[in-house]
Amino acid sequence: MASGRKKILWVDDEIEFLRSHIMFLETRGYSVIPVFCGDDAIQLIHQNHKAYDIVLLDEQMPGKGGLATLEEIKDFVPDLPVVMVTKSEEEQLMEDALGKKIDGYLTKPVNPSQILLICKKLLDSKQILSTQITQKFIRSYSQNRTTLSGLLKTSEWIRMYEKLVSWDIELEKVDDEGLRQTHAGQKSDYNASFSDLVIENYARWIQGKGNPPPLASNVLDRYVFPLLETKKKVVMVVLSGMRLDQYTGIEQILRSHYTIKRQHFFSILPSSSSFSRNALFSGMIPLEIAERYPEIWTTGEEGEEKANRFERELLGAKMHAAGYGAAEGEPYYTKLHDFTDAGELLSIFESCKASRLITFVVNFFDLLLQNSSSLGMLQEITNDESGLRHLTTSWFQRSALLQVLRELASRDVAVVITSDHGNIHCSRGTELYGVQEWGPNLRFKFGTDISSDERRVVYLADPSHFGLPSFKERTNCIIAKENYYFIHSEKFEHYQKQYRNSFQQGGISMEEVIMPLGVFES
Secondary structure (H helix, E strand, C coil), X not given: CCCCCEEEEEECXXXXXXXXXXXXXXXXXXXXXXECCHHHHHHHHHHCHHHCCEEEEECCCCCCCHHHXXXXXXXXXXCCCEEEEECCCCHHHHHHHHHCCCCEEEECCCCHHHHHHHHHHHHHHHHHHHHHHHHHHHHHHHHHHHHHCCCCCHHHHHHHHHHHHHHHHHHHHCCCHHHHHHHHHHHHHHXXXXXXXXXXXXXXXXXXXCCCCCEHHHHHHHHHHHHHHCCCEEEEEEECCCCHHHHHHHHHHHCCCCEEEEEEEECCCCXXXXXXXXXXXXXXXXXXXXXXXXXXXXXXXXXXXXXXXXXXXXXXXXXHHCCCCCCCCCCCEEEECCCCCHHHHHHHXXXXXXXXXXXXXXXXXXXXXXXXXXXXXXXXXXXXXXXXXXXXXHHHHCCHHHHHHHHHCCCCEEEEEECCCCCEEECEEEEEECCCCCCCCECEEEECCCEECCCCEEEECCHHHHCCCCCCCCCEEEEEECCEEEEECCXXXXXXXXXXXXXXXXXXXXXXXXXXXXXXXX
16 A cells, blocks of 8 residues: 555445446545455454544445444544445435434445545545645735735725635634744734824824725714614624624624624724724714713723713713614613623513614623633633634624524514724734833823834824824823734833733724624514
């Protein structure tokens, strides 16, 4: 047998009539070991089960039949692929074989190409897929390098970001860390250009000039309120801190229940809950919010509990102004916690008789970390984007929210799932000067005498230039670009150890700024 060939153990009492099939497989790079009965096959597997990559097993043989042989093989080597070959098309036989963990099923007469196909599927599909993905990625990488210099419109940036996220997910199927590093490098190049785009245009965008993208402050008017013209009710779910790659997994789970239309918008800066979610619910930029509700912020760095405490009032005022008034006493706005069950969520929905828009807010990123089962898992997840995506899918599949969304799919309800801002995996530090107090995992800072390397941040001597309030005289604002995190100038090693490879929010990157919005209709 040639070295490196995959080995097929073919068990059939009429194996002499299959010589042409065996020769065909051997010309395609496989080695075939023929045996005449189940007992001989089991004896060979017990002698050296690693000698065989796959078993082709006749169902009807004298002595020990195919199903009994299958059961013994799987008891001894559960991972050895076994394909049943039979003359019978009885459904019960197929179910019995499946119950005994058969890996493939063929009905006689079989031709050599059928055998070859199922062997490739079970033995070579991973390698074939990996090769195809690699070739496709190389082509895409070259195309992306060509288009990077020509990207101007925000719609083109959104499409490119979707493409990059698709590669994040696709490259998980390939055991090639080199490809993933190459992809990460290209994403970093794109984020550098994207940061420049936002810094150059954001001041005009918030004024409605320069062909702006939809912003968080436009979401209700542009995407949500129009649904109320065609639906009795709209349920809006804001998963705070959710990125596009996490949304993609959620969308896939719901695809069998809904027709889905995906939209996008840009988060307000700084891209954190205290600013972007208030903008989302009020329909205003932060400077306008502060003028009407001066008690929301005093320093610009209040925690979410304080800065977002007026969300219900902001949303209610926006709904009334648009003519879709929320009823007093109805839970049209609810902040969800991990312990909320499906019955409670449905009860909230049913109790809203007059309010046509019902909004659920989930502190999504914090909730995911709370649901990780151990400190070790937490540390691994917070250092790995792939782990974060898989944790998102696992949480959503088991959540009360999914149960409720399945129930709502049968009603005349539109569901909107979106986020207020994202987060980015930070791997590069930049020193921040003139700061006494530090907020955890934030990529922006307000202060009077603060400074940092302006190649890595945007420095706003006048925060109102970006539609932000000036909290006191000579207040400046610094917002980090790309994937930089702040390091205390006098405690470099301490902050590097604490924040490197952490997920942070509030800066300027595709992951934090470009937000998904899915409209789900049954």
